[in-house]
Amino acid sequence: MGHGRWDCRLFVDLGMTNPSMLVNIRGTELSASDTREQYRQKLARITLDSMVQFVGLLDANGTVLEINHGTLGAAGIQLSDVEGKPLWTTFWWQVSKEINKGLRDAIRRAAQGECVRWDTEVYGRAGGKETIIIDASLMPVKDEYGKVVFIVIEGRDITKKKIISDISAHKEAEEASRLLAAIVESSDDAIASKDLNGVITSWNQSAERLFGYKAEEIIGKPVTLIIPPELHQDEPMILAKIRRGERIEHFETVRITKTGEHIDVSLTISPVKDADGKIVGAAKIVRNITENKKIERALRTTEKLAAAGRLAATVAHEINNPLAAVTNLVYLSKRDADDSKKVAEYLDLASRELDRVAHIARQTLGFYRDTSSPIHFNVAQALDDLLLLYANRFEGRKIKVIKQYDEDIQIIGLAGEIRQAFSNLITNSIDAMPAGGSLLVRVSKSHAWTNSQASGIRITILDTGSGIAPQHMGNLFQPFFTTKEDVGTGLGLWITRNIVEKHGGVIYVKSRTGPTQHGTAFSIFLPLEGKDNHQEPDVTTGASSKSAISSGVANA
Amino acid sequence: MKIIVVDDEPIIADTLVNILAGEGHDAVAVSDGQSAIKWAQMIRPDAIVTDVIMPGIDGIETAKAITEFLPNCRIILFSGQAATGGLLAKALAEGCSFEVLAKPINPDVLLEKLKVQ
Numbered sequence: 001m002g003h004g005r006w007d008c009r010l011f012v013d014l015g016m017t018n019p020s021m022l023v024n025i026r027g028t029e030l031s032a033s034d035t036r037e038q039y040r041q042k043l044a045r046i047t048l049d050s051m052v053q054f055v056g057l058l059d060a061n062g063t064v065l066e067i068n069h070g071t072l073g074a075a076g077i078q079l080s081d082v083e084g085k086p087l088w089t090t091f092w093w094q095v096s097k098e099i100n101k102g103l104r105d106a107i108r109r110a111a112q113g114e115c116v117r118w119d120t121e122v123y124g125r126a127g128g129k130e131t132i133i134i135d136a137s138l139m140p141v142k143d144e145y146g147k148v149v150f151i152v153i154e155g156r157d158i159t160k161k162k163i164i165s166d167i168s169a170h171k172e173a174e175e176a177s178r179l180l181a182a183i184v185e186s187s188d189d190a191i192a193s194k195d196l197n198g199v200i201t202s203w204n205q206s207a208e209r210l211f212g213y214k215a216e217e218i219i220g221k222p223v224t225l226i227i228p229p230e231l232h233q234d235e236p237m238i239l240a241k242i243r244r245g246e247r248i249e250h251f252e253t254v255r256i257t258k259t260g261e262h263i264d265v266s267l268t269i270s271p272v273k274d275a276d277g278k279i280v281g282a283a284k285i286v287r288n289i290t291e292n293k294k295i296e297r298a299l300r301t302t303e304k305l306a307a308a309g310r311l312a313a314t315v316a317h318e319i320n321n322p323l324a325a326v327t328n329l330v331y332l333s334k335r336d337a338d339d340s341k342k343v344a345e346y347l348d349l350a351s352r353e354l355d356r357v358a359h360i361a362r363q364t365l366g367f368y369r370d371t372s373s374p375i376h377f378n379v380a381q382a383l384d385d386l387l388l389l390y391a392n393r394f395e396g397r398k399i400k401v402i403k404q405y406d407e408d409i410q411i412i413g414l415a416g417e418i419r420q421a422f423s424n425l426i427t428n429s430i431d432a433m434p435a436g437g438s439l440l441v442r443v444s445k446s447h448a449w450t451n452s453q454a455s456g457i458r459i460t461i462l463d464t465g466s467g468i469a470p471q472h473m474g475n476l477f478q479p480f481f482t483t484k485e486d487v488g489t490g491l492g493l494w495i496t497r498n499i500v501e502k503h504g505g506v507i508y509v510k511s512r513t514g515p516t517q518h519g520t521a522f523s524i525f526l527p528l529e530g531k532d533n534h535q536e537p538d539v540t541t542g543a544s545s546k547s548a549i550s551s552g553v554a555n556a
Numbered sequence: 557m558k559i560i561v562v563d564d565e566p567i568i569a570d571t572l573v574n575i576l577a578g579e580g581h582d583a584v585a586v587s588d589g590q591s592a593i594k595w596a597q598m599i600r601p602d603a604i605v606t607d608v609i610m611p612g613i614d615g616i617e618t619a620k621a622i623t624e625f626l627p628n629c630r631i632i633l634f635s636g637q638a639a640t641g642g643l644l645a646k647a648l649a650e651g652c653s654f655e656v657l658a659k660p661i662n663p664d665v666l667l668e669k670l671k672v673q
Contacts (some may be wrong), residue, residue, distance in 0.1 A: 317609075320636030321565050324660035328571030331663040335578055349567065392566055396587050397611070434611040 025049070054134065054155035060148045062086050062107040077126050087153065092122040095131055103136075110138035110151045119158065132159045190286040193272060196243060198223045198235055201281060210288055212258030228256045242271045242282040252289065264293040319361070322353035329353070377415040379457060379526075380405040380443050386423050387441065390430065398436035406444040409457050411528055413503050418526070421499040424492035425461045425522050432465025432520060439463050448506070448525055456505070456527040467513035468520055476509060500524055557670060558599055559583040562592040562606035562618060572605065575663045581670070589613030589621075596622045601629060603670060607659070608635035608643060616647045619654055632669060634659045 023030040028045045048055060049069035056067040064082045072079055075092070082090045088103045099120055106116040117137040124132045134155035141150035184191050190207035194200050200223055203215040211218075211226055218225065224232055231253060241248055248269040255265045269284040329350040336342045387394075387401055394401055411418075429439050439461070446458035468476065475481040477497045500507045505526040512518050559581050563569040569585035576583035584599070586592050589612055592604065604622055608615035619631040633644075636659030644656065657666065 317636055320659045321568065324634075324636070325565065325567045325571060327660040328568065328575060328663060332571060332574055332578075335575070353567065396564065396566065 053157070054136075054153065056087070056153045058087055058107070058151040058153060060111045060140075060151065062088065062104070062111075062151070064090065065150070074124070075126050081126075091126045095121050095123060106136070106138050107151065110140045111148050113140050113142070113146075113148055115139055119162075122155070132157050133162045134158060187285075190288075191283065192223075192286065193281055193283045194223050195281040196239060196279070198239055200225075207286065210257070210263070210286065211255070226255045226257070228254055228262060238269060239282075242269060243279060245271050245279055247271065255286065263288055264290045319357050322356040325353045326350045374412050374414055376410045376412055377418075379409055379411055379418075379459065381408075382415065382419050383422055383441055383443065383459070386419060386426055389423075390426060393430050394439070397430065397433060399430065399433055400436075400438045402438060402440045404440065404442040404444075409443060409445065409528075411457060411526055413526065414499075417499045418503065421496040421524070422459065422461070424496045425524075428492060429461060429463035429465060429520070432463055432467070437464035437519075446525060448527065454527050456525055459524045459526070460521060462519060462521040464519040467518040468509070468511040469513055473509070473511065477507075500526070503527070557581045557603055558601040559603045559605060559670070560592050560595050560599070560601045561585045562587070562589065562604065562610070562615065564588060564607065564610045568607070572663075572666075575667070576605075576670075579667055589615065589618035592618050593621050596626060596629070600626060603630035603632065605632045605634070605666065608633050608656075614643060616643050616652075616654065620647065620650075620652055623652070630670070631655065632657060632666070634661050636660070 025046050028042050028049070030039070030042055034042065051068050052070045052074075054068070054071045056071070057065045059065055064085055064087050067079060067082060072082075077091075087093065087107065088100050093100050093103050099122070102118065102120055106118065109116050115137065117135070119133060120136050121131045121133050124130050135158045136153070136155040139152045139154070140148040141152060143149045184204050187204060187206055190210040191202075191204045192200060192207045193202040200218050200221055203213070203218050208214055213225075224235055227235060234253065238248060238251075248267065251267040251269070253265060253267060254262050256262055266287045266289050267284055268287075269282050271279045272281045272283050274280045329346040333343045333346045333350075336346070383403075383405075387403070393399075426439070426441075433439070440463075442458075442460040442462070444458050444460075446456060448454035448456060469483075472481075472483060477493050481494075497507050503526055505524055508523045508525075509520065510523075511520040559576055561569045561572045561576070561583055563572070563585075564587050566585070566587060569587065573583040573585045584595060586595055588610055589606075592606065593613075595601075596604065604619060606615040606618055613621075615633050615635070619633065622629055623631065631654045633654050634657040644654070647654065655669070657669075
């Protein structure tokens with residue numbers, strides 16, 4: 001292949017027909033006398049200079065060795081303006097500190113052999129303020145030992161592409177916000193927003209429906225317009241939380257509509273931040289829970305009625321038995337009117353039965369109130385009286401009673417009430433042993449479980465009955481809680497606890513429901529000197545569980 | 557008439573027995589259904605007067621057990637409790653219908669009932 005043929009082809013390709021004509025492109029002269037090597041180098045030069053993208057060669061330290069002609073021309077500078085200078089000191093890279101640092105970091109990485117590519121903003125012309133965005137890359141060039149000796153820099157102007165993609169991103173964002181607005185508008189929950197001064201800034205259709213205010217009439221008005229006057233003090237609290245960036249969830253409160261109707265609502269309020277993350281207001285979702293509240297109230301009333309019904313049934317039953325006995329005794333008294341001894345006996349029994357009726361009425365309807373003053377009384381004696389009272393029932397059910405009294409201990413308290421507390425526990429034990437068993441009644445000197453300084457007595461009433469199911473332990477001392485649906489009022493243990501606490505004491509229960517090991521033990525601690533004895537029993541606070549009461553289930 | 561009176565309240569059972577005895581009946585008091593069935597097997601009574609709601613076997617179960625071996629025995633139940641309604645409905649569904657008196661029973665009414673066969 002001869003040299004001349006190469007020449008010919010080139011000249012033909014360049015559209016030149018006269019091979020003798022010299023070609024000069026930006027100072028690179030092609031000549032027919034060039035050697036093939038010279039010729040190729042010149043072509044490379046022409047290629048480089050003709051490129052519109054940024055092409056340059058740096059040494060491994062980032063010093064400019066060469067930059068293509070197209071780039072220099074576009075920038076309005078000569079190679080000599082930048083040759084020998086670190087690239088990051090050239091005008092292109094002075095847009096910002098970050099951009100400059102981005103280049104230096106890239107050069108450092110390229111010098112270590114890494115190919116680096118990134119989008120960056122640079123100045124387009126020396127002395128100009130206009131910037132362009134380039135897709136820049138640094139390619140390390142290694143020598144035969146693998147050492148980086150040069151770095152090739154390329155940069156393609158992608159400003160237009162970037163603008164187009166920004167526009168489409170903006171369009172997407174607009175589309176998304178339109179969609180969000182549509183969702184907010186069509187939501188079934190009322191959604192509104194307010195600024196940090198409590199002025200309403202937005203109001204959706206559901207809010208219009210719920211409150212009766214149109215968006216245009218309420219936007220710009222204070223939110224207190226929909227808050228009942230008595231709750232106005234809540235608003236500064238809500239705003240303060242929002243300012244701290246806190247969210248308020250499911251806050252149940254009352255709001256007021258345009259027509260003045262009070263509605264039960266559940267509020268969820270979240271802080272709204274601007275693009276810089278600064279809290280500028282709050283968005284609130286308002287759910288109308290008026291119906292739920294109505295149902296809740298109806299349910300509570302139903303529960304109360306059911307409890308009252310159970311109480312009435314119990315009273316009827318409890319009163320019926322003594323009434324039946326009295327009816328029979330009156331009949332017998334009339335029949336045996338001539339036998340005054342017999343009549344006296346019947347009347348005596350009848351009056352005892354009537355006492356029972358009175359006792360039941362007091363216990364179930366009025367919560368036994370002992371109006372007498374606290375007195376010294378003997379606990380063992382009080383228990384003995386009770387056990388005697390129930391002797392018939394123990395006998396009927398084949399319940400064996402075991403008494404363990406340490407010694408005769410006197411305490412100060414309301415004898416009638418304490419007797420009733422014991423009585424409730426003993427009757428529970430009887431009910432728990434329909435098929436017989438043992439009842440242990442123990443009285444011993446003791447100290448308060450929480451305070452060893454406080455001395456008092458401990459009364460334990462233990463039965464071998466069926467035991468209390470673990471799921472019932474938590475409700476044991478709640479009023480109207482009963483497992484004896486037909487006969488229990490669910491007041492006994494609640495009353496007992498009230499009496500014990502009123503005397504400064506504590507009550508504790510343990511129970512087992514195992515197949516062989518079963519039964520229940522109630523322990524009561526009473527201080528020797530009862531406290532607050534003159535205070536009336538507070539029936540209303542009895543329902544709240546107090547920490548002094550604890551219950552546990554022993555291993556079954 | 558041989559009568560068994562069943563009530564877990566001894567005073568009610570005892571006074572009823574006393575009343576019935578005054579009218580010439582041969583009455584005995586027991587305090588639960590199980591004892592009533594045992595006594596019924598022994599003395600084969602003409603009538604059972606029983607409370608419905610009792611610990612252990614209730615009055616209706618007791619009556620059903622007794623009528624099985626004494627089909628002609630009169631059964632008079634008495635009850636003062638709402639729960640009785642449910643128990644009776646159950647018994648009726650099983651084909652047993654019993655006379656029920658409201659508690660407290662008027663002794664004269666009971667005595668009249670026993671006279672009418």
